[in-house]
Amino acid sequence: MNSDKLQAAQRLVADARRIVAFTGAGISAESGIPTFRDRGGLWTRVPVEEFGNVYGLRQLLHRDPARLARHLSEIGRVLTAAEPNPAHRVLAALERHGRIRGVVTQNVDDLHERAGTRAPIKIHGDILTWQALDSDERRRLAHPELKMLVANLARVRTLADLLMAAPKTAAGDFLRPAVVLFGEALPAEELAKAEAAIADADLVWVIGTSGLVEPAAGLARAAAARGVPLLETNLEPSAFSPLATVSLYGRAGVLLPQVAAPILG
Ligand code: NAD
DSSP states (O other): OOHHHHHHHHHHHHHOSSEEEEEOGGGGGGGTOOOSSSTTOHHHHSOHHHHSSHHHHHHHHHHOHHHHHHHHHHHHHHHHHOOOOHHHHHHHHHHHTTOEEEEEEOOOSSHHHHHTOSOOEETTEEEEEEEESSSSOEEEOOHHHHHHHHHHHHTOOSHHHHHHHSOBOTTOOBEEEEEOOTTOOOOHHHHHHHHHHHHTOSEEEEESOOSOSTTHHHHHHHHHHTTOOEEEEESSOOTTGGGOSEEEESOHHHHHHHHHHHHHO
């Protein structure tokens, strides 16, 4: 680690009073949740055309329900087994110290809230919130309920098994995770909250994101365009690197505690 860069990052964080963290899959990688694009990540193992959008998922439901269920079960198993890592905890501690005003995350896991961040803004939805296919009804699953669902999905062989295992509303309507798939719009309320938080930020700290997923990445780019400093911490250079005031490359779970050390001790 270049110590000049670390000190520059520490100064940016120390001088800021309204930091907004903008996080992506990389912050949860050390918690055991693979990112989408890195080696071993989801889209390197399953085709995005089949699994990343509603049309592909509907086709799979009829063509190969066991494969779809295995895939959903695997994602669910990884997400429910993960625990917050030091990077999630540092952001929660900086919020308690009054430095962080908001955490805008592209992640659908619940690691920010479990680390203590009060109300992360989840612009790509949330794996624990499920929405009815044919109405606006939503239901929040408890962690044990999601774990049970994951175990049931692993046993699915036929479409009938899958329909039986799927969570439903009281009226029998099927529920799906309220996560944003390719081609779907971001949830309007969360998007408005994210825009407002970023508009008020005096530092945007992008962590563990390639900056390739739109329109999410545009939120952080807009801050840089207004002259708000951008601090980047990522494993490798990203689409944010050319815009960043300071870039630190390495693991979030190692870098974040170092950057916040002057404040958190
Ligand atoms: P991405 O997969 O496009 O990029 C992740 C970035 O994190 C990469 O640039 C990588 O170099 C970096 N990275 C990997 N390990 C890291 C570490 N230990 N420390 C710091 N950086 C690390 O992810 P994205 O930009 O978030 O976009 C992918 C989309 O898929 C987003 O919507 C994302 O939220 C979603 N997704 C979510 C989860 C989750 O909820 N945990 C997991 C995978 C993908």
